[in-house]
Amino acid sequence: MNHLKVIIIGAGIGGLTAGIALKQAGYEVEIYDRVATLRPVGAGISLWSNGVKVLNRLGLGAEIAAIGGEMNAMTYRSKTGELLNQIDLMPLIDRVGQRPYPVARRDLQTMLVAAFPGEVHLDHKCIDFEEYETGVTAIFENGHRTSGDLIIAADGIRSQFRKQILDEPVEPKYAGYINWNGLVPADEQLAPKNTWSIYVGEHKRASLMPVGDSRCYFFLDVPLPPDNCATPDSYRAELKEHFRGWDEPVQQLIDRLNPAETARIAIHDMGPIDRYVKGRVALLGDAAHGTCPDLGQGGCQALEDAWVLSNYLIATNISVPDALKRYESERKERANAVVAKARQRAEQIHGRDPDVTQAWYQQLKNEPPEDVTSAIAKTILGGPLR
Known part of the structure; x- marks a missing residue:
């Protein structure tokens, strides 16, 4: 299709990457986000090779290498x-042809904003859309309206659009654990250089990876009831108690x-759902x-979506609807499997069934390293850029 106007709702990793890819294709692209200031949720992201390949394909290989950490090994400790x-x-x-790049989310978002050749319209909350035979109009809370050939709803796990796509609400599900995350200066006293260090026990996890x-x-990570009542001034005491x-x-x-x-963050997931379009x-x-986040594939799947x-x-x-249905068919099979696998992994790590978690601790002691890397490679090579 020669010339399209694309409206993207959401300026996170997926929305920005879709915007970059579609601008490179010669399409007109408008990106909107409800927030007044772009502040990524969470401090970092483990960007595995399948996600990095999408960025490479969009001409951002040098940029992601410059902000990513060099991760050459993993260690598990009790x-x-x-x-x-x-x-x-x-x-x-x-085996997969690309190293992973753990990266600070803010650095990644800044890189993607800089690579998008256009304005990101902030403080625009999309509240509805109207579809007609030849196009679609996005309607915003501030009275703004914009029309185009399609809307990409990249508005996150609490999407405003999902209910209208599915004709019913599908809410995020609590994954069973609270996750504290941030950035600290690298230091050999904390973790060996260029190594992802993971400590496990008591259905909890402590992890450091280079960015x-x-x-x-x-x-x-600590399995706890979901709550958001803690404040930063209590985090250290809370963690000292949990990791005594x-x-x-x-x-x-x-x-x-x-x-x-x-x-x-109280970790949630959503889906799998049977319709994306x-x-x-x-x-x-x-x-x-x-x-x-237990497979490190959330951001990678958004990058794959944008590419496909x-x-x-x-x-x-x-037609546009035909292209979107083809996208849905390919991505539903791939991403839904990742959602299910990541949920299974979260339950294994965090003691939903204590016997399963205990067996995993034992498995870690005896598992050949090549079995671990083969499992990671299988997930990576399931993506569109093999």
């Missing part, structure tokens, strides 16, 4: 520091983190498949 498994990631990188600018992205007796690097991490810059409107990213959607719009010429 809560007291016993080494359970050490995994060299170089065979994985050789750009000599920093580490950390997260600490854990190894010294975990204690140092809790001492060094900045509570004011630490996110405390209705007419000229398509869900993208977390709006279609909100994913537990832009390709169908470019490569097929029956």
Whole structure:
């Protein structure tokens, strides 16, 4: 289709990447977000090779390499520091053809905003849309209206559009754990250089992975009832209690983190759902498949969505709705499987069935490293850019 006007709702990873891809295709693109200031949710993201390949394909390979961390190995340790498994990631990188790049979310969003050749319209909350035979109009709370050939709803796990696409509400589900995350200066006392260090025990997890600018992205997971009543001034005491007796690097991490810059998130996922598209409107990213972060694939799946959607719009010429249905068919199979697998992984790690988690701890001790990298490679190579 030669010339299209695309309206994108949501200026997160998926919306911005879709905007970049569609502008490169020569389409007119408008991006809107309800927030007045772009502030990414969460401090970091483990961008695995399938997501990085999309950015490479869009000409952003040097930019992502500059802000990403060099991650060459993974180590699993018990809560007291016993080494359970050490995994060299170089065979994985050789197999899939691209290294992963853990990255600070703010750095990634800043990179994508800079790469989008147009304005991102902030403080525009989309409240409705009207579809007609030849196009669609987005309607905003502030009275603004804009019309185009299609709308991409990249408005997150609490999407305003999903109910209209599905004709029923589908709400996010609590995954069973609270996640504290942020950034700290890299230090060998916390974790070896270029290594993703993970401590596990008591159905909890403490993790550090390298990101750009000599920093580490950390997260600490604890299975708890969902609540949002804690405030930053209580985070350190809360974490000290939850991780009492854990190894010294975990204690140092809790001492060094900045509570004011630490996110405390009740982890939810959403789906799998059986429809991503209705007419000229398509869900993208977390709006279609909100994913537990336990596979590190949430952002990657949004990047894959953006790539696949832009390709169908470019490569097929029956109609916009036809291209969107083809996008839906391909992405539903791929992303829904990732949602289910990530939920299963979250339950395994966080003690939904304590026997299953205990068996996983035992498995970590005995599992050949190549089994771990093969499982990661299988997920990566399921994407559109193999």
